[in-house]
Amino acid sequence: MATALETVQDYTAKAYKYGFSTAIESDMAPKGLNEDIVRLISAKKNEPEWMTEWRLEAYRRWLTMEEPNWQKVGYPPIDFQEIYFYAAPKTKERPKSLDDIDPDIRETYNKLGIPIKEQEILSGVAVDYVWDSVSVATTFRAKLQELGIIFGSFSDALQSHPELVKKYLGTVVPQGDNYFAALNSAVFTDGSFVYIPKGVRCPMELSTYFRINEMNTGQFERTLIIAEEGSYVSYLEGCTAPQRDENQLHAAVVELITMDDAEIKYSTVQNWYPGDAEGKGGIYNFVTKRGACRGKRSKISWTQVETGSAITWKYPSCILQGDDSVGEFYSVAVTNNAQQADTGTKMIHIGKRTRSRIVSKGISAGKADQTYRGLVRVLKGAEGARNHTQCDSMLIGDKCGAHTVPYIEIKNRTAKAEHEATTSKISDDQLFYCRARGISEEDAVALVVNGFCREVMNELPMEFAVEARKLLGISLEGSVG
Amino acid sequence: MTAIARRPVSRHTAPVPAFAELFEHEQQHLPGSEAAALDAWRRTRFARFETTGLPTQRVEHWKYTNIAKVANVAMGLASRPEVKLDDVQRYFAGGPLARRLIFVNGHLATELSHVGGLPEGVVIKGLDVMLRDDPDRVLAALAEDRALDASGPHSFADLNAAFLQSGAWIEVADDIVLERPIQLLFLTVGEASAVMTHPHIIVKLGARAKAHLIESHVGVKDGHCLTNLVADYEVGAGARLDHDRLQLGAAGTTFIGLNRIRIGEKGELKQTVATLGGTLVRNETDMHLQGSFIEAQLNGVYMPIESEHVDNVIRVHHEQPDGHSDQFYKGLALDKAKAAFAGKIFVYKDAQRTNAFQTNNNLLLSDDAEIDSKPELEIYADDVKCSHGATCGELDPVALFYLRSRGLDRDEAESLLTYAFAAEVLERFTDPAVMKLAQERLIARTPGGANLTDML
Numbered sequence: 001m002a003t004a005l006e007t008v009q010d011y012t013a014k015a016y017k018y019g020f021s022t023a024i025e026s027d028m029a030p031k032g033l034n035e036d037i038v039r040l041i042s043a044k045k046n047e048p049e050w051m052t053e054w055r056l057e058a059y060r061r062w063l064t065m066e067e068p069n070w071q072k073v074g075y076p077p078i079d080f081q082e083i084y085f086y087a088a089p090k091t092k093e094r095p096k097s098l099d100d101i102d103p104d105i106r107e108t109y110n111k112l113g114i115p116i117k118e119q120e121i122l123s124g125v126a127v128d129y130v131w132d133s134v135s136v137a138t139t140f141r142a143k144l145q146e147l148g149i150i151f152g153s154f155s156d157a158l159q160s161h162p163e164l165v166k167k168y169l170g171t172v173v174p175q176g177d178n179y180f181a182a183l184n185s186a187v188f189t190d191g192s193f194v195y196i197p198k199g200v201r202c203p204m205e206l207s208t209y210f211r212i213n214e215m216n217t218g219q220f221e222r223t224l225i226i227a228e229e230g231s232y233v234s235y236l237e238g239c240t241a242p243q244r245d246e247n248q249l250h251a252a253v254v255e256l257i258t259m260d261d262a263e264i265k266y267s268t269v270q271n272w273y274p275g276d277a278e279g280k281g282g283i284y285n286f287v288t289k290r291g292a293c294r295g296k297r298s299k300i301s302w303t304q305v306e307t308g309s310a311i312t313w314k315y316p317s318c319i320l321q322g323d324d325s326v327g328e329f330y331s332v333a334v335t336n337n338a339q340q341a342d343t344g345t346k347m348i349h350i351g352k353r354t355r356s357r358i359v360s361k362g363i364s365a366g367k368a369d370q371t372y373r374g375l376v377r378v379l380k381g382a383e384g385a386r387n388h389t390q391c392d393s394m395l396i397g398d399k400c401g402a403h404t405v406p407y408i409e410i411k412n413r414t415a416k417a418e419h420e421a422t423t424s425k426i427s428d429d430q431l432f433y434c435r436a437r438g439i440s441e442e443d444a445v446a447l448v449v450n451g452f453c454r455e456v457m458n459e460l461p462m463e464f465a466v467e468a469r470k471l472l473g474i475s476l477e478g479s480v481g
Numbered sequence: 482m483t484a485i486a487r488r489p490v491s492r493h494t495a496p497v498p499a500f501a502e503l504f505e506h507e508q509q510h511l512p513g514s515e516a517a518a519l520d521a522w523r524r525t526r527f528a529r530f531e532t533t534g535l536p537t538q539r540v541e542h543w544k545y546t547n548i549a550k551v552a553n554v555a556m557g558l559a560s561r562p563e564v565k566l567d568d569v570q571r572y573f574a575g576g577p578l579a580r581r582l583i584f585v586n587g588h589l590a591t592e593l594s595h596v597g598g599l600p601e602g603v604v605i606k607g608l609d610v611m612l613r614d615d616p617d618r619v620l621a622a623l624a625e626d627r628a629l630d631a632s633g634p635h636s637f638a639d640l641n642a643a644f645l646q647s648g649a650w651i652e653v654a655d656d657i658v659l660e661r662p663i664q665l666l667f668l669t670v671g672e673a674s675a676v677m678t679h680p681h682i683i684v685k686l687g688a689r690a691k692a693h694l695i696e697s698h699v700g701v702k703d704g705h706c707l708t709n710l711v712a713d714y715e716v717g718a719g720a721r722l723d724h725d726r727l728q729l730g731a732a733g734t735t736f737i738g739l740n741r742i743r744i745g746e747k748g749e750l751k752q753t754v755a756t757l758g759g760t761l762v763r764n765e766t767d768m769h770l771q772g773s774f775i776e777a778q779l780n781g782v783y784m785p786i787e788s789e790h791v792d793n794v795i796r797v798h799h800e801q802p803d804g805h806s807d808q809f810y811k812g813l814a815l816d817k818a819k820a821a822f823a824g825k826i827f828v829y830k831d832a833q834r835t836n837a838f839q840t841n842n843n844l845l846l847s848d849d850a851e852i853d854s855k856p857e858l859e860i861y862a863d864d865v866k867c868s869h870g871a872t873c874g875e876l877d878p879v880a881l882f883y884l885r886s887r888g889l890d891r892d893e894a895e896s897l898l899t900y901a902f903a904a905e906v907l908e909r910f911t912d913p914a915v916m917k918l919a920q921e922r923l924i925a926r927t928p929g930g931a932n933l934t935d936m937l
Contacts, residue, residue, distance in 0.1 A: 070541070380848070395863035398830065404858040408871055413845045416874040423860050423867040 032081040035059060038186050041086050045155050045189070048162055058175035058185030065179045072371045072403060073311050073340040075284065078249060085187045085220070144202075150195040151206055154222055157193035164195055168226055172255040172292045172319070180251040181288040184220045188253070191221035196231040196262070205461055207236040223254040227262035229295065234265040234461055247275075247310060252287045260295030260322065267460055271308035277366070279338025282310025289316035293325035293351075301328040302345065303459045310339060315373065317346035320354035320382075327356040330456040335368030335400070344374035344391075344405075349382040349415070358389040361453045365396035371403040378415040385415040393423045394452055493534035493636070499555030501531065504643060507558055511646055513612035518620055527643035533634045542765075545821035545853045546792040551735045551761055552637075552707060558644065559586035559676035559706060564668060569593055574695050574725075574914035575662030580605055584667045587647050587678025587708070602654030605663060608681055609647045619650075622683055622713070637737050641679045641711045648681035651694070655687035655717070662693040662912060669734055671704015682712040686720040688745070693723040695912055700731025700758065710738040718745035718772060723911040724752040727919055730759020737763045746772025746801075753909045756783040756791050757922040765794040770804040770832075781810040782906035785818035786926050795824040799832040808839040811906050813899065814850035815928070825857040826867060833862050839869035844876065844902050846928075896929035897936065903927075 030037070038059050042052040067078070144151050150161060158165050175185040192208045208223070227233055250272065256264050266289075275282025285308075291300035302316040312335075318327030329345040347356035356376065364370040372391045393402035404421045426448050434444035450457065457465055504527050513519045535553050536543040564585050573581070582605065583593040589607035596605045611619050623642070649665050665682065686692055698708065716722045730736055736759050744750055756762050762783070770777060783791040797806050812820040826837045843852040856869040876898050884894035903923055910916040920937075924930040 393858075393860070395860065395865075398833075398863045400863070401859070401861045403860065404856075404869070406856060406871070408852075408854040408873060410843070410845055410852045410854075410873045411850075413848050413850070413875050415845070417872065419854075419856065419869075419871040421856070421858060421869050423858060423865060425863045425865075 031084055033059075033083070033085055033187065037085055041187055041189060044086065045158070047158060050166065051158060054170070054175070055186050058182050059187075061176040062179065062182035062186055065176070065182055067179050071313055071342045071373075072369070072405075073313055073342050075247070075311055078284070080183075083249060086189055147200050147203070148197040149200060149202055150193065152193060154188075154191040154193045154224070157195075161193075161195070164226070165193065165224070168224060168255070168257060170255075172257060172290050173253050173288050178288060180286045181253050184222060184251050184253045184288070188220045188222040191223045191252070192225075193223075194225040194233060194235065196225075196227045196233045198228040199230045200228075201231065202233040205234050205236055207238070209238050219248070219250045219252070221252050223252070225254075225256045225264055225266070227256075227258045227264050227298075229259045230261045231259075232263045235267070236461060237266070237268045238271070247282055247284055249284045249286065250309075252289075254287070254289040254316075256291030256300055258291070258293050258295055258298035258300055258325075261297045262295060263299040263301070264291065265301045265461075266291070266303070266316070268302075268304040268306075269460075270304065270306045270312070273310075274308045274337065274339050275310040277337045279310065279367075282339075283308065285309035285312045285314065287314040289314060290319065291317070291327070292319045293322050293327065293354075295325070296322040296351075297324045298322050299326040299328070301326075301330075301459070303330045303456065304332070304343075305456070305460070306331065306333040306341060306343060309341075312339075312341040312343055315344050315346055317348070318356065319348045319350065320356065320385075321350045322354075323351040324353045325351055326354070328459075329356075329358045329360070330459040331360045332363070332453045332456045333361070333370060334363045335365070335370045337366040337368060339366075339368045340370070341368075342371040342373055344372045346375040347377070347387060349376075349378040349385040349387070352381070352383040353385065354382055355386045356388075358387070358391070359455050360389075360391040361456055362391070362393040362402055363396065363449060363452070364393065364400040364402045367399045369401045369403075371405060372421075373405040375407040375409070376417055376419070377407075377409045378412050378417065380411045382412050383414050385412060387415075387417040389417075389419040391421045392452070393421070394449075395423065395425050491534075492537055492539040494537050494549050494553060495534045496531060497553055497555055500640075503557065507644070511644065512609040513616040513619075516616035519612065519616040522620060522623075523643050523645065526639045529634050530636055530639035530643060533636050533639065535636050542794055542823070545819070545823070546761070546763060546790065548737070548761075548763070552737070554675060556675040556677040556705075556707060558646070559588075559672065559678045561585055561588040561590075562670045562672070564590065564593070564670065564701070566593060568701060569666065569668065572666055572668075572697050572699050572918065573664070574697065574727075574912050574918065575664045575693070576914070579662045579664050579695070581664045581666060582607065582649050584647065584665070584680060586668070586670055586672075586676070586706070587680045589647055600657060600659075602657045602687075603659065604650065604652040606650045607647060608645075608650050608683065611650045612645070619683075622685075635739065637709050638711050638739055641681060641709050641739075644677075644679040645681055646679060649683070651682075651684045651692075653686050653690040653692050656689045657687070658691040659693065662695050664695040664697065667696075667698045667708070669698070669700045669702075669706050669708060669731065671700070671702040671706055671731060671733055673704070675705040675707075677707035677709060679709045679711075682710070682714075684712070684714045684722070686716050686722055688717040689719040690717060691721045693911055694725070695915055696724070696726040697915070697918075698726070698728045698730065698736060700729065700734045703732040703734075705733045707735045708737070710736070712738065712740045714740065714742045714750075716742070716744040716748040716750055719747045720745070721749040722751075724750065725910050725912050725915045726752070726754045727915050728754070728756045728759060728762060728764075729918075729922055730762060732760060734759050735761040738765065740764070740766040740768075742766065742768040744768070744770050744772065744775050744777060747774045748772065749775070750777045751780075751909075751911065752778065753780040753906065753911070755781070755907060755910075755919045756785075757919060757926060759789065759791075761790045763792045763794070767796050767798075768806070769798045769800060770806065771800050773801040773803045775801075775804045775806075777804070777806045779806070779808045779810075780906050780909045781808075782812070782903050783810075783820055784813040784815070784903055784923065784926055785820050786815040788817045790819045792821045793823070797824075797826045797837065799826070799828045799835045799837060801829075802831060802833045802835065804832060805836045806838070808841075809906065809909075810841045811903060812841070812843040812852060812854075813846060813903055814843070814852050815846045815926075817847070817849045819851045819853070821853040821855075822871075823855040823857070824869070825859065826869070828858075828860040828862050828865050828867060830861045833864045835862065835865045835867065837865070837867045841869075841871040842902075843871075843873040844899065845873060846875070846899065892929045893932050893936075896927050896933055900924065900927050900930065900933055900937075
């Protein structure tokens with residue numbers, strides 16, 4: 001009988017199945033970055049002048065900043081002049097209906113198992129498709145419009161609702177927030193924009209599907225979601241990229257804003273190309289995600305399943321400003337082969353009786369390195385604030401690493417914060433038990449891993465849960481020990 | 482145009498010129514300065530201190546303490562004031578037969594110390610004596626500069642080396658079991674001007690040796706005084722060290738302690754540290770488990786009041802398999818105090834079957850106080866059991882209710898719970914006299930503590 005280690009090794013060794021690329025004509029800006037490129041992107045998007053200025057300001061700030069190096073990931077320096085900052089599928093006009101979408105793009109989405117039209121109607125999920133940072137299609141827009149919900153690409157929103165964009169853009173993640181957020185602010189090409197009016201409960205899941213296709217491109221998209229008083233929205237995000245030998249940079253910014261009694265549930269299944277077993281290629285996923293609970297009793301919930309990317313480096317955070325607001329962070333991060341992940345969250349308690357809950361599950365296999373890094377900060381006025389943090393790591397094999405770096409900073413007497421963390425492995429006993437009951441080795445591993453991640457998986461919307469479970473299986477193929 | 486290069490940021494601040502002036506002035510008066518090697522070593526270390534500078538809060542290990550504010554000022558070397566035996570005696574611990582070295586402002590007070598009648602193979606000496614008689618031996622002991630482990634040069638270890646003047650040299654040969662405890666008593670007597678002392682403790686336990694070391698750091702008079710201690714403890718294979726440390730600093734005193742511990746195969750260590758006084762106290766411990774089957778226990782309690790500041794940094798390195806380490810630290814912050822804890826467990830690639838635990842519980846007792854906790858794990862072996870837990874909160878309302886239902890008034894109940902929270906760690910002291918001294922100080926610091934004396 002194979003030992004647990006061997007089983008997991010077999011199990012984790014499966015290849016990345018979304019690694020194909022699609023040959024479609026792209027409209028690309030020249031390589032490199034300077035003020036002209038920023039202006040060019042802005043002009044291509046036909047943006048108002050204040051937007052161009054906003055980008056330029058971000059670019060100028062970026063120039064004065066330095067690339068951070070405190071994180072526990074290693075990569076060769078990025079040459080920002082070798083990156084194409086703008087790549088869009090070439091179309092004469094924007095597609096008027098879904099039928100007008102380039103057949104090649106449509107074929108790609110079909111291969112990914114997400115047919116642009118049919119499946120959405122069946123599952124009732126409204127989807128915005130982003131291709132190399134440019135939105136190519138949005139489904140169900142009309143239906144949502146009846147409710148007053150604005151859902152679509154960021155560029156469209158900038159044309160149709162510039163006042164909303166202007167009012168909220170950069171209020172949660174300012175241009176100069178950090179190195180990659182500044183870069184994104186300068187060169188972002190598209191993304192999703194969601195506005196849920198007062199009292200509206202979004203009747204369907206909103207979803208964005210991101211795909212990087214072109215070589216040497218960076219993907220810089222920006223998502224902004226605003227939930228007005230008493231509204232609710234559940235938003236899903238999925239990502240894939242073709243298999244390439246070079247590293248590609250993905251530096252996105254996501255801003256969430258909730259007003260009184262509003263709730264945003266943001267789920268991510270991230271499966272960018274992770275590079276090969278030796279660590280060649282793969283996506284650098286350097287993302288800034290932050291939500292502000294501005295209103296009373298509002299709630300922001302982040303759920304993420306991180307299986308892809310050569311390097312994942314992100315901390316979806318909540319600023320709990322409103323009294324009684326709630327922040328949640330549920331994460332499963334799987335790193336295999338030479339993948340690296342430094343991920344976690346920040347919960348900033350400002351309002352009274354604010355609550356936060358953090359559940360982080362890390363699985364590290366192969367030669368991978370993984371870090372949970374989190375901050376729980378209770379400010380002086382956060383009377384009765386409450387936090388519970390749990391972060392568990394599972395190590396599979398003796399060449400990987402798992403690290404936990406939590407920061408707890410409490411300035412209010414009535415606040416309660418708890419943190420617990422464990423590190424363990426899948427034991428041969430557990431596998432033997434399953435084997436004794438007739439469960440195949442591979443299924444046993446999947447069972448144990450799924451059990452380990454259950455708390456987080458339960459938070460995912462139905463449509464994603466199935467996909468995420470499958471992904472977990474694929475990412476870990478070949479690795480328990 | 483090429484890639485935008487990373488520029489190094491300085492996370493240190495340059496030392497005030499007073500350090501260089503003092504070093505130039507004092508350097509030839511320091512013990513052992515006539516030995517060329519020792520002199521050169523002091524100069525090298527001072528030069529490195531000057532280049533590195535003092536850490537700002539941008540240095541990760543100093544995130545919670547602004548040390549430059551108190552340490553980067555002009556200070557002289559502390560003189561040796563007269564102290565009466567009566568002032569010292571109340572801090573005696575380890576029983577009447579304990580061997581004792583007593584230091585006043587870093588200077589060894591031979592007339593107060595007792596180190597006679599030691600069994601063969603045991604050496605207890607002032608470091609100044611060793612520096613004069615056998616500087617090469619001291620240098621050899623210090624050569625392996627373990628301060629470099631953490632992350633680059635350690636400013637305060639360098640400063641200590643530059644002004645190396647006094648301290649303790651304790652050696653216990655293989656197989657010797659010391660029946661009586663050894664006490665190192667450091668008294669700090671505040672002076673009119675700002676002063677500093679740089680003691681160094683070197684403890685070496687041979688294979689299978691056993692010793693009980695008591696370290697007391699006591700402030701007897703308020704005043705601006707920086708104690709910059711470096712301590713090296715080496716526990717040989719199969720040896721056991723029981724280590725009690727009581728820190729009762731006075732107002733105006735800053736204590737920076739760097740402890741470097743190395744334990745050999747099957748070695749055992751039990752350390753208990755209580756920090757119950759001092760305007761700014763920094764306890765930094767670097768513990769290396771260099772053999773397999775080691776048992777190490779680190780206990781600590783810290784209770785800053787008023788505007789005191791306590792910062793604990795612990796790094797435990799599991800280098801070999803089958804080690805067991807346990808950190809148990811409790812913090813209480815009152816008034817405007819700030820208490821920080823950063824503990825880190827490293828499990829190296831070969832350290833399979835490691836059991837490492839870390840607990841940090843905190844009680845925040847005032848609206849203006851602050852608690853920071855950073856329990857870290859860095860693990861590279863897969864067959865390990867590691868866990869850490871950190872909590873922060875106020876007194877448990879259920880426990881308060883229970884005590885009140887038994888007839889205690891609110892204040893009494895609160896005092897009792899506060900005391901009990903901290904006393905749990907004090908009970909881990911090996912020496913009863915140290916425990917008693919710590920309890921007295923704890924009661925004095927607990928709000929309404931006076932009422933407790935009848936109850937306990």
